[in-house]
Each structure stands twice: as C-alpha cells, then as structure tokens.
Amino acid sequence: MTTTASALKPSTIRIGKRYRASRVDDHYDAIVIGSGIGGLTTAALLAKAGQKVLVLEQHYTAGGFTHSYGRNGYEWDVGVHYIGDMGSPNTLGRKLFDTITDGQLKWAPMDDNYDRFYLGSQVVNLRAGKDGFRQSLLDAFPGENKAIDRYIKLLDKVASGMQWYTLSKLSPAIASPVIGRALRFVLPKCFNQTTYEVLSGLTRNEALIGALTGQWGDCGVTPKHSSFLIHALIAKHYIHGGYYPVGGAAEMARTIIPVIQSGGGEVMTYADVTEILVEKGRACGVRLADDHTIRADRIISNAGVINTFESLLPAEVVRGTRYPHQRRHIEPSMSHLCLYIGLKGTAQELGLPKTNFWIYPDEHHDANVERFLDDPESPLPVVYVSFPSAKDPDYLNRCPGTATIEIVAPTTWAQFAPWKDTTWGKRGEEYEALKQQLTERILEHLYDKLPQLRGKIDYVETSTPLSTDWFCRYGQGEIYGLEHTPERFDQAWLRPKTEIPGLYLTGQDVLTCGVVGAMIGGLVTTLAIQGIKGAGLAKQIFVDRGPAGPDLQQVTETG
Numbered sequence: 001m002t003t004t005a006s007a008l009k010p011s012t013i014r015i016g017k018r019y020r021a022s023r024v025d026d027h028y029d030a031i032v033i034g035s036g037i038g039g040l041t042t043a044a045l046l047a048k049a050g051q052k053v054l055v056l057e058q059h060y061t062a063g064g065f066t067h068s069y070g071r072n073g074y075e076w077d078v079g080v081h082y083i084g085d086m087g088s089p090n091t092l093g094r095k096l097f098d099t100i101t102d103g104q105l106k107w108a109p110m111d112d113n114y115d116r117f118y119l120g121s122q123v124v125n126l127r128a129g130k131d132g133f134r135q136s137l138l139d140a141f142p143g144e145n146k147a148i149d150r151y152i153k154l155l156d157k158v159a160s161g162m163q164w165y166t167l168s169k170l171s172p173a174i175a176s177p178v179i180g181r182a183l184r185f186v187l188p189k190c191f192n193q194t195t196y197e198v199l200s201g202l203t204r205n206e207a208l209i210g211a212l213t214g215q216w217g218d219c220g221v222t223p224k225h226s227s228f229l230i231h232a233l234i235a236k237h238y239i240h241g242g243y244y245p246v247g248g249a250a251e252m253a254r255t256i257i258p259v260i261q262s263g264g265g266e267v268m269t270y271a272d273v274t275e276i277l278v279e280k281g282r283a284c285g286v287r288l289a290d291d292h293t294i295r296a297d298r299i300i301s302n303a304g305v306i307n308t309f310e311s312l313l314p315a316e317v318v319r320g321t322r323y324p325h326q327r328r329h330i331e332p333s334m335s336h337l338c339l340y341i342g343l344k345g346t347a348q349e350l351g352l353p354k355t356n357f358w359i360y361p362d363e364h365h366d367a368n369v370e371r372f373l374d375d376p377e378s379p380l381p382v383v384y385v386s387f388p389s390a391k392d393p394d395y396l397n398r399c400p401g402t403a404t405i406e407i408v409a410p411t412t413w414a415q416f417a418p419w420k421d422t423t424w425g426k427r428g429e430e431y432e433a434l435k436q437q438l439t440e441r442i443l444e445h446l447y448d449k450l451p452q453l454r455g456k457i458d459y460v461e462t463s464t465p466l467s468t469d470w471f472c473r474y475g476q477g478e479i480y481g482l483e484h485t486p487e488r489f490d491q492a493w494l495r496p497k498t499e500i501p502g503l504y505l506t507g508q509d510v511l512t513c514g515v516v517g518a519m520i521g522g523l524v525t526t527l528a529i530q531g532i533k534g535a536g537l538a539k540q541i542f543v544d545r546g547p548a549g550p551d552l553q554q555v556t557e558t559g
Contacts, residue, residue, distance in 0.1 A: 012070035016062035019271035036064025038507025039302030041522025047263030056271035068250035074342035077249035082242035101255035117214035128241030147203035158232035210363020244391035283503035333480035342459035347390035496525035
C-alpha cells in the first residue's frame, strides 16, 4: 500500500517553462523569486501594468503551496484544501482571482456543511452563510446565544479594522510610529489580543471555545498563542462556505501564467536563485545555481522574509540593516505531515463527502499541543482530513474511476532533523520506517470516522517537514511562513518595501498566511511598487466591486 520515495515515479503535472540560461533575457522590469500565489499575483498585476516580469521557481512546477502533483494515476493538491468567498464575483478575493487569471479560473462549492469538528465525542457541523453558521453553533451550544452573537459581531469588527491595517503597509517606513499610534486608536481592542483571551471574555464554556477555534489548524497556531486578528479573518473568510478550484489547484498557476506572458514575461521552473545581487546599496539582479546572472530594475522576493535575509542576501548587506534585531520578534510556523491517499472507486461510490473533518482529542487545543510537543507519542492534537476528488467536479475527467484523500497532522521538526542534509528519495530505511509508523497511526483516525475505507486504499504517500524544505525551501517544514502571534502582527517592518532600495517582499509574510492572504500581500506589493500609478488598479480591486462587495476583510485563506 505505501510507496517509498525511492520507488516514486515523476509527477505528471508540470506547470511553467524549464529554465535554461539561453531562454532568459539579460534584463527585466522585475524579477520575482518564487512562484507561490503571492509572487504570481504581483507578477500578473505588474504585467497588466505593462511590465516585463520574470518569475524564477526552483521547483519542477510552478505554484508554490498551490501546486498539484500527479502520480500512479492520481492527483493531489499540496496546500489548497478549500477557499472561502468565491461564491460572489464581488468579494475581494474573487475579484482579485478574476483579475490575475482574466476570469479563466472557475470555482465549485463544497457541501453546505463545509467543516466538521470532532471534539472528542462531541460533533459540531459548521454550515454556510451567517445564519447557517450561527445556527450551527446554537444547535451545539443552545444556552450560549449571547456569547455566539457577540462573537459574530467581533468578527465584523476585526474585518473592518483589517482594511486600515492593510493600508498601513503602504505608508512610508518613516511614518510607521505615527501610523502605529493611529492604528491603536482606530482598531478594536480585540484586534491583536490572543484568540483565547478574547473568547474567554465572551464565555466560560471551554467546549464552545474549542468549537469556535476548531479551524486553528488553518493558521497553525493554537488559541492561547494566536492573534485574534488571524482567527477572526479565517472564521469570517469561510462563513459563507468553502469552494474548490475546478481542475484542482494547478489551475491557479496555469491560468495566471498567460497573463504574465502577455506582458513579455515568463515563469521559469528549475530556476534556483542562490543570491540577490546588491550593487552600490541597491538590489539589481539575481544569481542562479548555474552562476548565470540576470538583471532587473527591482527584485521581488516571494521566498519568505527569513529566507530572503538569511539565505539570499549577502551577509554584509544584511548586517547593514535592522533585520538582525527585528529577527528576534518572528518565528517560523508549525511543521506538518501530509498523507496523499489514492483509492480505486469514485468519491460517490466510496461515500466521501465534500466536508472537511477536523479530528481532536477534545476541546483543549493548547494543552493537547503542548503535551504532543513534549511527547510525540501522545495523542495527535489534530488530524485534518480533506477529500479533493469529491470537491473537484472535473477530477474524474482526469483520473476516472479513482478518488483521493489528503490528511494533515502536526509534527515536530526535531523528529526529522537527523535527516536534514539528506537527499529526497534517498534518506534510508530508518527514515522510511518512521514514516510508515506515522502513516499507519494517522490512518487509524480516518478509519475511525469512515470505517468503509479500511482495506480500500490503493496508494499512500507521506510527506514530512523534510519534503516541505526540499520542494518549497522552508527550513523547518513550515507551511504558513511566520507564526501568527500578536507579536508578529506588531512588526511594522513586515511590509513590501524593504530597507534595501530595489528589493521588495511579497506573499504571506507581508500580511497573513493562506492563498487569499498571500494574494492580497501580492496586491499590496504591486501597489507599493506602482505608487500613484497604481491608483487605477486600487480603485478597480478595492472600490469597483458592487454593493455586495465587502471591504478589505477577506484577507486570508488556508487549509
């Protein structure tokens, strides 16, 4: 049933053009390092503004955490499990997707019951729509109507405040102290408190708090450590249900790349950037693994702030910035395991839903994670199960007669650190034995909820934090970039424009994690680059969305 990495066949999905030095020009208007959704968004928007942009991706396929891969007759998505606010063309996330894909990316709704939380023996089903969401919680906690109503109002308050926080990323760095004081005046008190601090002020019912925070895995930070900002954005983002890209996550990069190409640019894979070139104090180009250099008017890093400053920039340049001091206030997010499962038979035949399962030992998320970190043999604090082939109406056209499941569970980097410097697919029998043990342990959670699947699995492949590091260059296998704590959101320096002239950041570290969060990070980076020239784009995206369009509140998606 399980296939080891050494026996794996190459993925059948390759998006982007393979890099060769002879295939690139000497100079571009902009170079984007990394083809995650934030980088692709910035590149596409700049292309629409008439700029020639080169995107360089070290992986064999474009998309970052939005890429898909195919093996043994199955297809899986590595990071896109569901996205909210795609049901209306007037939401910010949907309008942005329509802009960067020229309307070519289509969406399919999940079941009305989009998330199911198993809190020990208690089951809570979240249903789409504000009324459905409220009633779902009332059905599970009938005596908590006041707390639930106050909670929903807080989600709206945070969403309204998020527009000011987002726009602050465009202010000049010199104005940060003034902007910071202004934000403290206009933002609600709960905006950057911990999630548990806010919720425990609404109710003493720990089971209700556990249910309200049942999506904590969407940011990778437990309630007592996460910012209420990120919690509220995630809950608000999904309140109208979940959606899935028709054709799978690979359709994102596939539909965005033609827009980049329309401006004379390109997206190159197997293009490993090893250094950002800085001359006379200004970022002016990149060096690749083959020692070839390419110049550009500006360099935009979608590789994450830690990778940018600690791996790509020359050390002497970094020492001349405030980053060594600022680094103490940010940490990478949690590591994870993911099982990619293939089954013979369709999702309908196997009884697979379009609902996500969140399986918890009980409602005490922080205590469960702390116990697990101290002892990885203790019960898994969360097991997330997604059914991509059930969600994608086009799946059977590509992979007839089959179905897929993806299961995500937390792990510790320390458990896999001994193999840090080994090669993917060649890590040895001990490593494969550990993966097999963890795989079987996680599968038992699936069989507990869907016992009809026991004996039906045809193929399973397990990725570890080392896989994430190998393919996506996140050094501890983190998928959410920076840890989303209150301290992280107090860092005014986490903005598109860096201290180094010509160097910009984009993606999830600019604002928040997730597909739509990284996309809006890409948009904000574009506006920072364009300045006054970006006024028309800002009006198109932020203002011209019709009466149903919300403000800058749909800023995050994960899963």
